[in-house]
Amino acid sequence: MRDIALGQYKIVEILWDDTRTIGGEWTEDLTDEKTMPTLTVGYIIQETNEFVKVVMTMNETHMGDGHVIPKGAIRKMVKL
Numbered sequence: 001m002r003d004i005a006l007g008q009y010k011i012v013e014i015l016w017d018d019t020r021t022i023g024g025e026w027t028e029d030l031t032d033e034k035t036m037p038t039l040t041v042g043y044i045i046q047e048t049n050e051f052v053k054v055v056m057t058m059n060e061t062h063m064g065d066g067h068v069i070p071k072g073a074i075r076k077m078v079k080l
Contacts, residue, residue, distance in 0.1 A: 014077045020034070040054060045066075054067055
């Protein structure tokens with residue numbers, strides 16, 4: 001367990017393109033398959049040139065409900 005300094009993390013709203021799976025069956029036509037615009041609000045716990053790592057829930061010792069979002073998938077990120 002580690003101590004988490006609550007209040008040290010910035011809250012952001014990220015609009016990003018999430019990937020989608022294609023059924024589970026083989027197909028020859030993928031023309032209708034697109035990424036899914038997705039909105040995530042959370043605390044930035046790490047940001048690099050490649051990704052932003054956010055979590056939605058935290059207490060003094062644990063974090064959860066997180067995403068690692070590739071920078072190339074981010075359309076817009078607003079610090080709240």
